[in-house]
Amino acid sequence: MATSSEVSEKGRSATKRFIGGVVEGFYGRPWTMEQRTELFKREQKWGLNTYLYAPKDDYKHRMYWRDLYSSEEAEQLVTLISAAKQHNIDFIYAISPGLDITFSNSKEVAALKRKLDQVREMGCTSFSLLFDDIETDMCPADKQAFSSFAHAQVAVTNEVYQHLGEPETFLFCPTDYCAAFCTPNVSQSSYLHTVGDELLPGIDVLWTGPKVVSHKISVESIEEVSSILKRAPVIWDNIHANDYDPQRIFMGPYKDRPTELIPKLRGVLTNPNCEFYPNFVAIHTLATWCKAPADATPRDVEMGDEEQESCYSPQKALTLALTDWLEEFLSTDQPTACLKKESSDEEPMQTDLGEHSYVPGPGENPLYTAEPLTLDDLKLLCDLFYLPYEHGATAKMMLHELNWLKCHSQAAAIKTEQTSEWCSRAQIFDDMCEAVVRMFNRLSNAPNRSILYDLYNYICDIKSGVTLAQAYVKSLGGFGKASAQLMNADPEPWGFRGGLSGEFQRMLPGHGNRDLFKYSPKTSVYCIRPYCAEDKMDVQRIFVQMQRERQIKGSSTTESPLISDILSTGKVLPSPQCALVLEDDFGVCGYMLALTDAKEAAASIQRDTSDSVFEKFPSLVTGQVLPRVTDPSLAKRMIGQLLSTIRSCGSRGVFCELRHTDRRMLDFFTKSSTFRPLEMGSLPPDVIAMGTTL
The missing domain is CATH 1.20.58.240 (STAT; domain 1)
Structure with missing residues (x-):
């Protein structure tokens, strides 16, 4: 049986409207006042009701949270809060003191109250305290005053909430704001249990889902965190956020959040792309999702059954959004009045084309006419x-x-x-x-x-x-x-593509774990690691085994010597940091070795190779992978790491020598997008050379 306090809380929650809207909470240049006003108009038109002001790079929101706003800044905020009210948008002012606040210092708490009092005097009635993306270690003074970091945050949040008169909308963002941050997990998180037990019931909690950027948010996951927090969370949704990757922007529909979530949530706020205008789809489709009936069966595909028209379909929501967005694309955002010719010697930037339009003559190029966007x-x-x-x-x-x-x-x-x-x-x-x-x-x-x-x-x-x-x-x-x-x-x-950041990423192990095309390994574990002296016998074993298999399949028992053979047999050591081995559950099953300067190695087998070849391709690479390794991406990763290392040593190019009978490695290098056949002149007839520039 529910207690009287639980019944009272349920009754209070039932009177609150579902929070649906936008949080400006990204890192980077904040939106302009004009853009925010435009956002309020769009939210009202589409049925959303909330805007959370939390731009990370507003100094007085986060870094200099103690500083009061100047008269000019205050005037802007007053105008913004008034604009939100005009469009029936709940303006929530958020502040992030967690970078350096001393929770046990009464003067610090007083400064926080003073700052929020100033914003309240501007007409703001809804507030939020954010403790996301901060260090979790407390200073010595706070360790003496509070038993845990969560207790410190909750104590200050409760005090500020009561100081402001327990506003109807007051949001708290925990430091552990997603399941991935909870130790050891959501249900056993002492931090979340403290928040749920100690945070006053009128304060709502922000939550991003399983991860910071959650792929999917399930009903079960929300029920779990709600039981710990003792309240339905407000989702701070980063599905369209792009501040973590300057090369990406997201304009797909709001999806992978079933509409059954709606009655189990206090609300949803999308934290979208840093760029204002491309957020049309993100916000428009969220509005469509919020209006979907909670008992409808969610679909992620286009539906043709008329009986299911009430269900939320991401693709239908996207089409609705793009149809509206097309109208904005085709409307001008600047004055269209043409400038009149002035009585001066200079031509104006624009002229009235109606009176003096140019018409191309016979045989001349026609005027360029841009096709309209579709x-x-x-x-x-x-x-x-x-x-x-x-x-x-x-x-x-x-x-x-x-x-x-x-x-x-x-x-x-x-x-x-x-x-x-x-x-x-x-x-x-x-x-x-x-x-x-x-x-x-x-x-x-x-x-x-x-x-x-x-x-x-x-x-x-x-x-x-x-x-x-x-x-x-x-x-x-x-x-x-x-x-x-x-x-x-x-x-x-x-x-x-990618500049220095891309170079670093290509040199690190694990690059490509988000590749579209993946090949499932046949054994439980594969490991790529640096070659060491103890691997010499295993490399020789693999080299001899593959040599025997080629001889069994071929008609000849003799093979022309390759420069790379002296690497595989251990007669010459590979260059420092230019050797990798591949291991599976049964031991070493492959290798890739390289010499940054192969000229001396070529001379050791009396290979007459022109100096011009070594000028373009001074480095040599060789490798073998046993047939039991059916995953071609492993060899690709090894060669990719070696090429990055060789390039960092200053080499201009790399070559390899392959026997025509070595079908597996010949196929690997032939299908490579970088290695191409080379003309080396003195090659034996059963050998092909391939190279790539770095």
Whole structure:
């Protein structure tokens, strides 16, 4: 049987409206006052009711939280709070004192109250205390006063809440604000238990779900945390946040949150992209989700059954949002009045084209006319910039087709049964690339420049990447050499992606764990580790075993010597940090070895190789993987790590020598997107050399 206090709390919760809206809580440049006012208009139009002011880079919100607002700043906030009220939006002012507050110091708590009193005098009636993204160690004074970090936070939060008169809306963001942060888990978290037991019942708690950026939020997970917190949480949803990755933006629909969550939540606030205008889809689809009936069956696919029209469909919500967004794209965001000619010697920036329009003559190029943006263009845009854990349908298809075309590239050069299929799929890929270019051109000429400027860096980047892939596929089919821009020794800087950050990531183990194409290993564990002296016998064993298998399958028992053989047999040691071995449950099952300077090794087997070859490709790499390893990505990862190491040593290029009978390694390097056949002159007839520039 429920206690009287529980019944009272349930009654109070029932009178509160569901919080649905936007939190400006990202790191980076805050939105402008004009953009926030525009947000209030949109929220009111779409049925949302809340705005949480929490920009991390507003100094007086976080870093200098003790400082009062100046008269000019206060005037701006008064205007903003008034604008929110005009549109029936609950303006919640948040403050983040957790970076350096001393919880046990009464003067610190007084400063916090004074700051919030100033905001209350501006007309604000809803508040929030945020303790996210801070260190959890307490100072000595706080350790003497409080038994735990949670007790310190709860004590100050309760005191401030009561000081403000127990406002109807007061939000608390815990330091452990997602399941991933809870030790050891949600149900056993002493921190969350303290919050649930000690935080006053009128204070609501913010929660991001299983992770900081949650892929999915289940009903079961919310029921679990609600039982610990003794209240329904308000979801601070980072599914569209992009402040953690400057190369990504998210314009897919609000999804993977079943509508059965609605009656189990106090509310949902989306913390979207840093860029204001591209958030149209994120906020519009959240509004559609909030209006969906809680007892409807959620669907993530388009529904054709009329009886299910009331269900929330992410794809239908996306189409509704894009239909409205298209109207904004096609409307101008700046005065359209043409400037009149002035009586001066200089031409004005704009003229009245109605009186003096230019008409091209016979044989001259026609005037450029931009095609209007379409709904399909916006759907493609969102597919290319979908959500953190998935690409849109078109983007998935493009990646799948490019991967297939790479893996079957030999069909384009050699007349086989797959040749026609390869050409057909190459044409489909080319058409998809052209659609991206057309979308870019139409977006670039859209009348609303404010939206374009927020999107331009992203669409320019994706257009460049797509056109490079398009050129690469054409070169595979023998229709051009444009992809040489990627392969030559001195490419343009726009041919690279990621800059220094990308270089670091490629050098670290585990790169590619988010790749679209994954190959499941057949054994329980694979380990790639640095080669050590004790591995010499295992490497020799693998080399001899693979040599015997080639001889059994071939007609000859003798093989031409390779420069790399002296590495595999241990006659020459690999260069420092240029050797890796692969282990599975049964032991060492593969290796990759390299020499940063292979000239002396070539001389040791009397290989007559021209100096020009060593100038372009001074380094050598070799490797073998036993047949029981069926996962090709492991060899790819090893070679990728070695190439990064060799490049960091200053080498310009790497080559390898392969026997025609070594089908597995020949197939691996042939399918590599970087290694290409080399003309080395003195090679034995049964040997092929391949190389790549760094």
